[in-house]
Amino acid sequence: MRYSGTRGYQGYRGRRSGGKRWLILILVLILLAASAFLIAQRYMVYDMDGSYHFELPWFRHAENGSVQQPTARPGRRQDLEIIIEQPPLVEAAYQELHAVELDTAALQGGASRALSALPENVNAVAIRLKTVDGDLLYPSALAEAAEARAVAGGSIARSSIEELTGAGCYTIARLAALHDSRFSLAHKADAAIQQKKYKNEVWYAPDNSFYLAPEKELTRQYLVNIAAEVASLGFNELLFDEFAYPTVGRLNNIKTAEREMSMEDALSLLADNLRETLLDTNVRLSVVMDEKTVLRGSDTKSGQVLADLAARFDRIYVPTTEEQLPALQEALAPYPAELVPILESAPAVGVYLIPTAQESS
Numbered sequence: 430m431r432y433s434g435t436r437g438y439q440g441y442r443g444r445r446s447g448g449k450r451w452l453i454l455i456l457v458l459i460l461l462a463a464s465a466f467l468i469a470q471r472y473m474v475y476d477m478d479g480s481y482h483f484e485l486p487w488f489r490h491a492e493n494g495s496v497q498q499p500t501a502r503p504g505r506r507q508d509l510e511i512i513i514e515q516p517p518l519v520e521a522a523y524q525e526l527h528a529v530e531l532d533t534a535a536l537q538g539g540a541s542r543a544l545s546a547l548p549e550n551v552n553a554v555a556i557r558l559k560t561v562d563g564d565l566l567y568p569s570a571l572a573e574a575a576e577a578r579a580v581a582g583g584s585i586a587r588s589s590i591e592e593l594t595g596a597g598c599y600t601i602a603r604l605a606a607l608h609d610s611r612f613s614l615a616h617k618a619d620a621a622i623q624q625k626k627y628k629n630e631v632w633y634a635p636d637n638s639f640y641l642a643p644e645k646e647l648t649r650q651y652l653v654n655i656a657a658e659v660a661s662l663g664f665n666e667l668l669f670d671e672f673a674y675p676t677v678g679r680l681n682n683i684k685t686a687e688r689e690m691s692m693e694d695a696l697s698l699l700a701d702n703l704r705e706t707l708l709d710t711n712v713r714l715s716v717v718m719d720e721k722t723v724l725r726g727s728d729t730k731s732g733q734v735l736a737d738l739a740a741r742f743d744r745i746y747v748p749t750t751e752e753q754l755p756a757l758q759e760a761l762a763p764y765p766a767e768l769v770p771i772l773e774s775a776p777a778v779g780v781y782l783i784p785t786a787q788e789s790s
Contacts, residue, residue, distance in 0.1 A: 553599035579611045718733060768780075
């Protein structure tokens, strides 16, 4: 006996099975597309202006011997990759550094004019790219800097930096390390030096500015990311000042109970992190120390220890006078770091850095 209804039912099932196959095919294509997007993100590199391009692994090391330095932030997906373009070594400047610090106005389109006005014997220039307020005077692409409203430089600053680093002169980027009000306020608990009496409140310096705590991981990661980014701009040297705990103000109000390491160890760890970041580059790492700390060998308030820092930095810059140079040279003689005096005027012989007029006044 035949049942026409059975034939109809079987035909209907056949059509439904074909629809399922198409649905499965579409789902497979979606999964493949999603997987390709996730893989592509690994090779997506963001430019300084916010745009992006792809750096495929088999092309990365073929261009100018560049070294890729990733940046990361604890608890967040790594979404920014920085390629450090290794600046050429200027050996003459290293042997006899004759440096002048330019006013930050040079970042606003006055770079060529500032370079042309340099004295004939000057072979290096320094420029501040991070202030004690925490402002980054270049167009940073770091998400954490944008969140802290620290990005204060734009396309004009980028063009000015390109003029400076492309002029054939040895270039030094000067960066305030731990004196940083913007990032301190943005991350009171996770990065800032805090008050003892008030939970999660930042400690105030006498000028109502704030400091980062180097024993906190977020502080170190932020400064490491800045170092990698600034190095990628083409500078020959990074010079960190304010590389210390605060030394003035109501220091007894600073919260210290939760510190997991000493001040000396925290500064050494930060220096090690910065050194590791620049390890495979030609970029030199330097720090500013005050005259008294160098001559005494340490400062219990700032946490600086000469032996620790001189072993980790290529150069120690010291604001001083020509009369004090012999004593400073003797203090640094046991260590590999080179002494660079910060002087108001050029000495007859030797290396030096002349600061901006505002700083030396």
